[in-house]
Amino acid sequence: MKTxxxxxxxxxxxxxxxxxxxxxxRLPVLRNVTFDAAPGQCVVLTGPSGAxxxxxxxxxYGNYRCDEGxxxxxxxxxxxDIAAAAPREILSVRQRALGYVTQFLRAVPxxxxxxxxxxxxxxxxVARDEATSxxxxxxxxxxxxxxxxxxxxxxxSGGEQQxxxxxxxxxxxxxxxxxxxxxxxxxxxxxxxxxxxxxERKQQGAAIVAIVHDDAVREQIADAAVxxxxxxxxx
Amino acid sequence: xxxxxxxxxxxxxxxxGLTKHYGRxxxxxxxxxxxxxGEVMAVVGESGSGKTTLLxxxxxxxxxxAGRVLYRMRDGAVxxxxxxxxxxxxxxxxxxxxxxxxxPQMGLRMGVSAGGNVGERLMAVGNRHYGNIRATAADWxxxxxxxxxxxxxxxxxxxxxxxxxxxxxxNLVTAPRLIFMDEPTGGLDVxxxxxxxxxxxxxxxxxxxxxxxxxxxxxxxxxLSNRIMVMKxxxxxxxxxxxxxxxxxxxxxxxxxxxxxxxx
Numbered sequence: 001m002k003t004x005x006x007x008x009x010x011x012x013x014x015x016x017x018x019x020x021x022x023x024x025x026r027l028p029v030l031r032n033v034t035f036d037a038a039p040g041q042c043v044v045l046t047g048p049s050g051a052x053x054x055x056x057x058x059x060x061y062g063n064y065r066c067d068e069g070x071x072x073x074x075x076x077x078x079x080x081d082i083a084a085a086a087p088r089e090i091l092s093v094r095q096r097a098l099g100y101v102t103q104f105l106r107a108v109p110x111x112x113x114x115x116x117x118x119x120x121x122x123x124x125x126v127a128r129d130e131a132t133s134x135x136x137x138x139x140x141x142x143x144x145x146x147x148x149x150x151x152x153x154x155x156x157s158g159g160e161q162q163x164x165x166x167x168x169x170x171x172x173x174x175x176x177x178x179x180x181x182x183x184x185x186x187x188x189x190x191x192x193x194x195x196x197x198x199x200e201r202k203q204q205g206a207a208i209v210a211i212v213h214d215d216a217v218r219e220q221i222a223d224a225a226v227x228x229x230x231x232x233x234x235x
Numbered sequence: 236x237x238x239x240x241x242x243x244x245x246x247x248x249x250x251x252g253l254t255k256h257y258g259r260x261x262x263x264x265x266x267x268x269x270x271x272x273g274e275v276m277a278v279v280g281e282s283g284s285g286k287t288t289l290l291x292x293x294x295x296x297x298x299x300x301a302g303r304v305l306y307r308m309r310d311g312a313v314x315x316x317x318x319x320x321x322x323x324x325x326x327x328x329x330x331x332x333x334x335x336x337x338x339p340q341m342g343l344r345m346g347v348s349a350g351g352n353v354g355e356r357l358m359a360v361g362n363r364h365y366g367n368i369r370a371t372a373a374d375w376x377x378x379x380x381x382x383x384x385x386x387x388x389x390x391x392x393x394x395x396x397x398x399x400x401x402x403x404x405x406n407l408v409t410a411p412r413l414i415f416m417d418e419p420t421g422g423l424d425v426x427x428x429x430x431x432x433x434x435x436x437x438x439x440x441x442x443x444x445x446x447x448x449x450x451x452x453x454x455x456x457x458x459l460s461n462r463i464m465v466m467k468x469x470x471x472x473x474x475x476x477x478x479x480x481x482x483x484x485x486x487x488x489x490x491x492x493x494x495x496x497x498x499x
Contacts, residue, residue, distance in 0.1 A: 020487035021494060062476060064483045087462050087476040088271060108458065109429035
């Protein structure tokens, strides 16, 4: 029972973009992507820029629609095929089980940094007080100055926004984590914080799929590597 | 299988093949979907795409030429909205539903105080105690960030943004399960829009209200909704998760819409 043991299993996932505004130009990006990740395992996606690494993460998160193949996500005793699930099933899986962390914060007007970090916990059903105190601890860990917590991050520096986004994405203890260059442009201290948190999550049994360009970080977290160029289509 | 309890998890509203012809002119063809509690669905498309016609059929303002709308009442009974009696339908509209118009003057009584505008909906569901009604109205005005000292003023003296927030308070005070919004931020300044959107997003998610939001603004759809339907020429051409449809649009028209946004 391969799928019962894996937290995540991709089988023959294929993705082509059709650009109707460019006369129906077809851009095949991925073909027959097949790999899996077990609980506690960190799989790093490798390959040059443009190979489709981020697209793989977006397909798993359900942000891109899968043309062919299956993406089985197992959490809390249930398995959902993201490639075939209804919108509300995908939302439910994201809320319960699937974390997706990029470098970029999509700031919501007027919402404070602390609330932005606490929000995913609250939508998982954690009470406001507890969510807020855990969010505060996470912001402290990422060295975000306390005077910024009550402010909306739209005016923060790029580095501060990135750390707030990492705090938000890494706080809920999701069984599956998708990380798209989480340490890019971080200083050494904060890079070490990210590595520590990733190790903690692995110990807690999270399955992680990550894109990491920093060789030192990759060596510290990776258990397996998947070279995405194997699945790239000769466009 | 999916972690969603399918036995007890039934749609709040089901639209089946909703079609409207205006004479020989098509308004909307064969729109079908299911909406669950707590889901926010955006309906986007250009002027004349049929999105307002669809909203009006769903909210029983115009009768469909074909198709039906099923609604699960609070007692669990599923009713066909067009076979209900007119009084029953009106009662539903006043209590279990809200309707936020683009123009707040359409949804407010302009000659009645702000407190009265909110209190009126409470009286419609049977509240009679003046003190309670006034206290609840004051609480709701606070939640939509209208200063307490403006409770006795009429909306005529309010700015556009305040009027829109008052309309939202009037709609939400009865804790509806479903709210329809027609371009809720249309005609407001950008800074006022941001405040209103943040407020709507927070209240709708806290109260777990289902909402159908008609907008031509994809940024509004992205901020407020989980699901989206794209309409063109009276038909639904694409539907799915909001981020999915906006980040990976399949239809030529949706790709055009998404690529037409000017970067901020």
